[in-house]
C-alpha cells in the first residue's frame with residue numbers, strides 16, 4: 093500500500109484556500125531547512141571492488157546468462173562507464189592505483205606483492221584515499237581482500253584504515269580462510285592486525301556482517317568503506333542453489349556464474365543494510381572490478397567473459413583492463429545514465445573528494461576528477477593520455493592510449509584468441525575502428541607507433557626509480 097504524503101495529512105479539504113497556501117509555504121520552508129541540514133552532512137563513501145570480474149559479466153554490461161540484480165541496481169541508480177580502465181591487469185598494482193590515485197609504478201607497486209606474512213607491499217609513504225578521508229574526520233574501514241603488504245607498516249591499519257577485517261594475501265578458500273595458491277598452506281584472516289578464526293563461515297557473508305556492524309556503529313557520522321570482495325577470484329565457490337540454477341551452462345561458465353550470483357547477494361545485503369539505516373541517499377557508492385577475468389588453472393582456465401574484447405587478466409588488451417565501473421548517489425548525481433568517456437580507477441580519489449567536499453591530501457596524482465563527466469554526458473574526458481605498466485627491467489608489459497589509438501608493448505593474449513609473433517612486440521590498435529584488437533596496425537602506421545612509443549618511453553624513464 094502506498095502511504096499518503098505528509099501534505100495529505102496537513103491539509104484537510106475543509107481548509108480555506110488561503111490557509112492551505114500558508115501551510116504549504118510553512119511545509120516548503122520546513123523541507124528547505126531539512127535539506128540545508130542534510131547538505132551539511134558529509135556523504136558516506138563505499139567502494140565495492142570485485143576481484144577478477146570480467147569486462148561484461150553483469151547484466152547491465154551485456155551478460156545475458158547471469159543473474160546480477162544488485163550490481164545492476166547500482167547502474168539503475170547511478171552512472172555506468174563503458175570505457176573505464178583498471179590501473180593494471182593484475183591485483184596488487186590495480187589496488188595501489190585505486191587507493192593512491194597514482195599509476196601503480198609511481199605508487200611503488202609495479203607488480204603483485206607477496207602473499208606471505210612478512211612480505212613487503214605498497215610503501216607506507218604512499219598517501220591512500222583512506223588517509224585522506226580520515227583526515228577529513230571520516231571513520232574508515234577496510235573489509236575484504238588487501239594484497240598490498242603483509243607487514244605491520246603496510247597492512248590496512250597503517251594505511252589510513254581505522255578498522256580492518258579480511259585477508260592479507262592474494263586469495264583464500266572462502267570457508268577455511270587458508271591461502272589458496274601454493275604451499276605451505278596457511279591461514280589468513282585478520283581483524284585489526286590480530287589473527288582470528290571463523291572456520292567454516294563463508295567469507296563474503298562474514299564481510300557483509302562486518303560491514304553491517306561498522307555501518308551500525310558509524311551511522312551518525314560520515315564513514316569511508318573499502319569493501320574489497322575477493323570474488324569471483326578463484327576458488328569458484330558459489331552457493332549450491334546457484335550451481336543448480338546454472339546447471340545447463342557450459343563448464344566452467346556454470347561455476348563462475350554461480351559464484352557471481354552468490355556475491356551479488358552479498359552486495360544486496362550491503363545495500364539492504366544502508367536502506368535499513370536510511371543511509372542510501374547519504375552514501376556515494378562506487379562499484380568496479382579490479383581487472384579482467386582469469387584464465388588460470390585454478391579458475392578452470394576461464395569462466396568469465398570479456399565479450400567483444402581480446403585478452404583477460406594479466407593482458408594489456410582491453411579484456412584485461414576494461415572493467416565494469418559504476419557510481420551511484422541517488423538524488424545527487426544522474427541515475428540510469430551511461431558515459432562513454434575514457435576514465436580509469438585513479439580518478440576515483442579526486443572524484444570522491446570533490447563530491448564529498450573534502451580536501452585532497454595528495455599533491456602528485458595521476459587521477460583526474462570525473463565530476464563534470466558524471467553530470468554531463470557531453471563533457472570531455474579529462475585524459476588526453478593513459479599509461480599502464482606491469483613490472484620493470486628489460487621486458488615490462490606496458491600500454492599507452494592517446495585518443496582512439498593504443499600501443500601495447502610486449503603484449504600477451506591470456507584469452508588465447510589468436511597467436512602473437514615476434515613482429516607483435518609493438519602492437520598498435522585503433523579502438524574507434526575496432527575494439528577487438530585482432531589486427532596489429534603498427535607496420536601500416538609507423539609514425540603513430542613511433543609517437544606513442546616515445547610518449548611511453550619518456551614517461552617510463554621519468555618513473556624508472
Ligand SMILES: [Ca+2]
Pocket residue numbers: 143144182183325382383
Ligand atoms: Ca584480481
